[in-house]
Amino acid sequence: MDESIEEQDNLSQEMKEMILSLPRERGWRTPYLYLFQGFWCQPAEIQAISTFQNHFQAKKSDVFVATVPKSGTTWLKALTFAIINRQNHFISSKNHPLLSFNPHDLVPFIEYTVYGKHDKIPDLSNIQEPRLFGTHIPFDSLPNSIKDSNCKIVYICRNPFDTFISSWCFANKIKPPHLPTLNLEDAFEMYCNGSVGFGPFWNHMLGYWNESKERPKNVLFLKYEDMKEDVHFHLKKMAEFFNCPFTLEEENEGVVENIIKLCSFEKMKELEINKIGTFGRNFENKHLFRKGEIGDWTNHLSPSMVDKLSKVIEEKLGGSGLKFRMK
Numbered sequence: 001m002d003e004s005i006e007e008q009d010n011l012s013q014e015m016k017e018m019i020l021s022l023p024r025e026r027g028w029r030t031p032y033l034y035l036f037q038g039f040w041c042q043p044a045e046i047q048a049i050s051t052f053q054n055h056f057q058a059k060k061s062d063v064f065v066a067t068v069p070k071s072g073t074t075w076l077k078a079l080t081f082a083i084i085n086r087q088n089h090f091i092s093s094k095n096h097p098l099l100s101f102n103p104h105d106l107v108p109f110i111e112y113t114v115y116g117k118h119d120k121i122p123d124l125s126n127i128q129e130p131r132l133f134g135t136h137i138p139f140d141s142l143p144n145s146i147k148d149s150n151c152k153i154v155y156i157c158r159n160p161f162d163t164f165i166s167s168w169c170f171a172n173k174i175k176p177p178h179l180p181t182l183n184l185e186d187a188f189e190m191y192c193n194g195s196v197g198f199g200p201f202w203n204h205m206l207g208y209w210n211e212s213k214e215r216p217k218n219v220l221f222l223k224y225e226d227m228k229e230d231v232h233f234h235l236k237k238m239a240e241f242f243n244c245p246f247t248l249e250e251e252n253e254g255v256v257e258n259i260i261k262l263c264s265f266e267k268m269k270e271l272e273i274n275k276i277g278t279f280g281r282n283f284e285n286k287h288l289f290r291k292g293e294i295g296d297w298t299n300h301l302s303p304s305m306v307d308k309l310s311k312v313i314e315e316k317l318g319g320s321g322l323k324f325r326m327k
């Protein structure tokens with residue numbers, strides 16, 4: 001029995017019973033993860049996702065920032081917000097919202113923020129368009145309203161080695177004190193078996209990868225390593241995808257470069273809001289900015305771990321054409 005579910009007063013009784021009927025595994029920063037609609041998630045997320053699926057009405061101007069956790073969500077939200085709002089929030093303004101808010105506050109998560117209160121179905125109809133939302137939900141579990149609308153989904157994932165290390169470090173930083181530390185070896189087995197938040201990671205990637213091939217005008221598939229290598233190129237690609245390409249004048253004025261600087265790891269990490277602010281009651285923003293590098297996994301994984309995860313990647317993603325730069 002998962003006593004922690006009984007203690008959660010943000011879950012309805014019906015939801016608790018449904019969740020307790022699902023397969024479960026040890027969690028990373030909660031006692032358990034539950035297998036819901038083919039992916040692993042926390043009880044509160046399941047309730048929020050169900051409400052989202054039952055009530056969300058997409059608009060064709062909506063923009064979703066969809067991501068594998070720990071693969072560049074914060075960065076992609078910042079870039080998306082800056083690009084889309086650059087007419088009403090000038091990039092070089094001292095009052096730019098990204099200087100005083102964390103990107104998760106500007107592009108709210110569906111499963112934590114927007115639908116995070118179980119007794120309230122939010123009225124989203126009056127939010128200024130385009131509405132920006134973030135989510136870790138796999139493509140197959142997005143409501144039909146989104147799939148049938150013409151809205152835009154920008155997706156990012158990252159090489160699984162770095163995603164794993166980032167997830168493991170983050171989980172241990174933000175877990176409640178009563179949960180034991182998750183050691184590297186246990187976390188690694190869980191990750192390779194697919195039991196990680198919103199995993200298995202390969203299904204998550206393949207869902208959006210396949211959709212981006214089918215509907216490239218609606219789903220833009222990005223990789224953290226590619227963004228790091230040439231952020232200028234990808235920023236322009238994003239702006240075109242959102243139907244607001246940079247004009248020559250903007251390019252000449254340095255707007256693209258200024259967005260890159262504003263959203264850079266170094267700049268964001270040093271902002272007051274990201275040093276001392278918190279994401280709700282859940283964690284301190286500073287934990288979202290660790291190293292921001294490609295290849296930190298080489299400092300943590302043994303040769304046999306590298307071999308094992310390489311085999312998982314080859315087995316699950318080998319035929320898809322999806323490849324990653326590892327370092």
Ligand SMILES: Nc1ncnc2c1ncn2[C@@H]1O[C@H](COP(=O)(O)OS(=O)(=O)O)[C@@H](OP(=O)(O)O)[C@H]1O
Pocket residue numbers: 067068069070071072073074075162165166167169263264265266268288289290291292293296
């Ligand atoms: N601006 C910017 N540029 C480049 N990289 C950045 C940026 N902001 C955060 N990061 C790095 O992204 C990792 C956190 O991933 P997410 O933002 O996806 O986390 S979360 O899912 O929203 O919790 C985490 O990676 P690691 O350092 O490897 O742990 C962050 O350091």
